Amino acid sequence: MLIIRPIRGNDFEALYQIAEESGHGFTSLPVNADLLHSKIARAEASFSKSVDEPFDEGYLMVLEDTDTGEVVGTCGIEAAVGMxxxxxxxxxxxxxxxxxxxxxxxxxxxxxxxxxxxGAAELCTLFLRDSYRKDNNGRMLSRSRFLFLAQHAARFGxxxxxxxxxxxxxxxxxxxxxxxxxxxxxxxxxxxxxxxxxxxxxxxxxxxxxxxxxxxxxxxxxxxxxxxxxxxxxxxxxxxxxxxxxxxxxxxxxxxxxxxxxxxxxxxxxxxSRLLTVRLGVMPATNTSYIISNTILADYRATSANLLVAADTDEVVLSPELAAALLVAEGEQIRVLAM
Structure with missing residues (x-):
């Protein structure tokens, strides 16, 4: 399963490799160890801090293949540039x-x-490794940021x-x-x-x-x-x-x-995007794919899956495995967006 989550200190080697692979023109990730360590520390502080209004926070996330533990992409949002x-x-x-x-x-x-x-918010630092540029992975990685913006709008310009x-x-x-x-x-x-x-x-x-x-x-x-x-x-x-x-x-x-x-x-x-309440069970068969995120800040998680979402209900069924990956429990909310 591919899961988007906040970057952590032990993701440094993967981020450095992404910086090398991204090439010229990818200004937000220079190949510089000190700067990348600083970016990770800044992101960790941003995800954990209390914010009354956006200032200089940066929310850097990675895309992890949970089957291998490998970090295969990254995306970010700046809260308010130029501050x-x-x-x-x-x-x-x-x-x-x-x-x-x-x-x-x-x-x-x-x-x-x-x-x-x-003072404007900025979408930035979007990169996906070549071998994962398939199956709408890039679209999911990019558009997942809009769920984060929708859920935490007060933290952005x-x-x-x-x-x-x-x-x-x-x-x-x-x-x-x-x-x-x-x-x-x-x-x-x-x-x-x-x-x-x-x-x-x-x-x-x-x-x-x-x-x-x-x-x-x-x-x-x-x-x-x-x-x-x-x-x-x-x-x-x-x-x-x-x-x-x-x-x-x-x-x-x-x-x-x-x-x-x-x-x-x-x-x-x-x-x-819609907020829905989670019910655990066997997920109904459907071909409609959604980007899904929890509503948490510090433990933000997002992924994609086929969901049966009805217009006349605010509930959705998730398998226990998917709910666990998203760090949500029965009765809690998720945010969804049709792919």
């Missing part, structure tokens, strides 16, 4: 130039450095965002970043991305262009990838768009990938 470290984006805008004298009107697209998403990986080649070179490297930062994309993942972001404020950048003055290769996603990220973007996420004109400052957003309560899976 401790600056959270940068480029905001796409338009400047209009018009002269009646010469009868010419031009609209010029601009990129302006901003912190507009400060009202807007939820997701940064989509931008276009880069197999060596990790970004056409959008090339002009920035040449004229401003002076370090390559992989190094800048790595420093960002470490939280060492002072160089951004010190070296990034302080004035709006005119898109038309960028190299054509850079212009073409603004707001475009990496080929490997297209399925993730499609899933989020089906949930109601949209790009509102914000892109990543390094690779130009789009950032998408949705109000937490407007996310389709948040709205459509």
């Amino acid at each position: 401790e470290d600056a959270f940068y984006h480029y905001r796409l805008g338009t400047e209009v130039y018009h002269s009646e004298q010469i009868d010419v009107r031009n609209e010029v697209e601009t990129l302006t450095l901003c912190h507009d998403y400060t 009202e807007t939820v965002i997701a940064e989509m990986r931008g276009v880069s080649d197999e060596e990790g070179n970004s056409p959008f970043y090339a002009w920035l490297q040449q004229h401003f930062l002076g370090i390559d994309f992989i190094q800048a991305d790595y420093l960002s993942g470490l939280g060492k972001k002072a160089f951004m404020a010190e070296m990034m262009p302080r004035n709006p950048v005119y898109v038309c003055l960028l190299p054509e290769a850079a212009q073409k990838v603004i707001g475009e996603v990496h080929a490997n990220t297209r399925p993730a973007l499609n899933l989020l768009q089906a949930e109601g996420f949209r790009c509102r004109g914000y892109v990543d400052i390094f690779d130009g990938g789009p950032t998408v957003e949705c109000r937490l309560n407007d996310i389709r899976s948040v709205r459509e």
